[in-house]
Amino acid sequence: MPTNRTAAVTVVGIPARNEATTVAAVARAADAGLRAAFPDGRNVVVLADNGSTDGTAERFEATELAVEKVVVRSGGIGTGKGTNVFEILDQGALLGADRVLLLDADVRSTEPEWIDRLARAVDGPEPTIAVPAYRRNRFEANTTNHLASPLLAAVYGVHVQQPIGGEFAFNRAFIERARTWARPASSYLYGIDVWLTANALREDLRVVEVPLGRKLHNSPFPKILRLPQQVLDSLFHVLLHTDGVRPPAPRDEVARAAIDSASVRPDPVVVAHVTHQVGRYLADRWEGVSDLFPAARDLRAAPWGLRVGTDEWPLLLADAVAGVAAGDLESTRDHLVALYVNRVLTFWDEIEGLDGPRIDVLLDRQAAETVEAVRSRSISFGRTAAPSVFHEGHWIGYNEESEPRLGWSVPA
The missing domain is CATH 3.90.550.10 (Spore Coat Polysaccharide Biosynthesis Protein SpsA; Chain A)
Structure with a gap:
């Protein structure tokens, strides 16, 4: 410089x-x-x-x-x-x-x-x-x-x-x-x-x-079925090249300030459409989801599908990390998207009536408990080869807002 x-x-x-x-x-x-x-x-x-x-x-x-x-x-x-x-x-x-x-x-x-x-x-x-x-x-x-x-x-x-x-x-x-x-x-x-x-x-x-x-x-929000799938895919590819789960680094004692005072709910029509698609996905694939995510077996029903609270979500994320480490990137990615949508809808219910600072505390607790849940497992990553082609995988037929091309390779 x-x-x-x-x-x-x-x-x-x-x-x-x-x-x-x-x-x-x-x-x-x-x-x-x-x-x-x-x-x-x-x-x-x-x-x-x-x-x-x-x-x-x-x-x-x-x-x-x-x-x-x-x-x-x-x-x-x-x-x-x-x-x-x-x-x-x-x-x-x-x-x-x-x-x-x-x-x-x-x-x-x-x-x-x-x-x-x-x-x-x-x-x-x-x-x-x-x-x-x-x-x-x-x-x-x-x-x-x-x-x-x-x-x-x-x-x-x-x-x-x-x-x-x-x-x-x-x-x-x-x-x-x-x-x-x-x-x-x-x-x-x-x-x-x-x-x-x-x-x-x-x-x-x-x-x-x-x-x-x-x-x-x-x-x-209209991208909630395809954006996190792509984010998780990239993140999981990086995890496969990681030497292992690392200990928490010291943190400055600075309060999170991520939640704004203004709030605008997403279009309820879009939310209803997404909820319907996720419900179809989980009904069709529940056996595979519960096998890969054992913590999902204890989830209770909710008006939007499943109640995935702050206490349950870290355990599901730990299941996901274990699934990636075991080499099942695509199924882990896709099933986690369905559980994640239920987490989002549960979170909105949890924060009803809370102000921004209290929501920040809740998110900090969720992250801290995810750290502990992952560290409690014996997880190690190998340099397992993952496919270079990205496609919708298990979500084909459920995500009407999908990318126009379902599979493609890294440009030469």
Whole structure:
């Protein structure tokens, strides 16, 4: 890294698909933040678009920015957010970037100040990734709160509040290291964020959490059947290359502040559709689910399907880690998605009437108990080969919001 940070090359990448309504505001925030943080540097905003049909790229190109603009495109079939992120990292390498930042294209609360905060966190020669810490709507961040964060804490001993937040930053040393990591097909989809964070923890790289305030964006709930499947697939591939479950690292006694005061429930029609699909899945596959997840056998019925409370969920996550270690990645991934949806709906019931700080305490307890549940087992990972092709597996026929292509391989 240069000694004068203002003279460096900084790239802000915006991965996008069909985000025409918000991409211009995100680009303008990136432009203002770059000019304020690096007035003497070379600053570039890169839009990476894969298959947009709503004029996202055209809206970006028509947005007036003072810094340089670059647009890279890829087709929509068999691609996803990870495709865009890898394109941005490649552009960063071509431009000789000293740091690359990512801003999600659908965020409505992006602030120019985020640029300086994220960039400052990755200054220095040591490979470093900066991840965000937000306040979120209590009905969002479900994959983060119930899957990615507790599983990473349980296996790697590090509690990262928002390991799949989207607003990331990397220095050149980190990007060079990341180029050496195996890329499962799901890392080209929504698995990209957890792939980056999990690999950083696996290699004991520096991970810095950067407070960014409130995050407001389009509701992710309609993706609740396919997004966590892709996230889990990437995470489980990284676990297979991990030396073993690690002891918990010392934690700063800083209270979690992940839950925002504002809350908006997802569309009840969408929730009802998802609940129906998950109920069908569990009815058809209960024998396999209960064999792989013994803790599920004691679950009680609930109006939405199964009651998966804060006490039960850590045991189910420990079953999942054991299933991956035994080499059953696909079944573990798919069955866990069904149980996870029931956990989300149970969680919403549990937090009825609670304020943000009390919900934060509940999530911290859930993560801590997941750490203990995993550590109580004798789990070791082998470098078991996993298929490079990603497809919906057991969810074919249940997820009507699936990707248009059900199976594809890592690009050559």
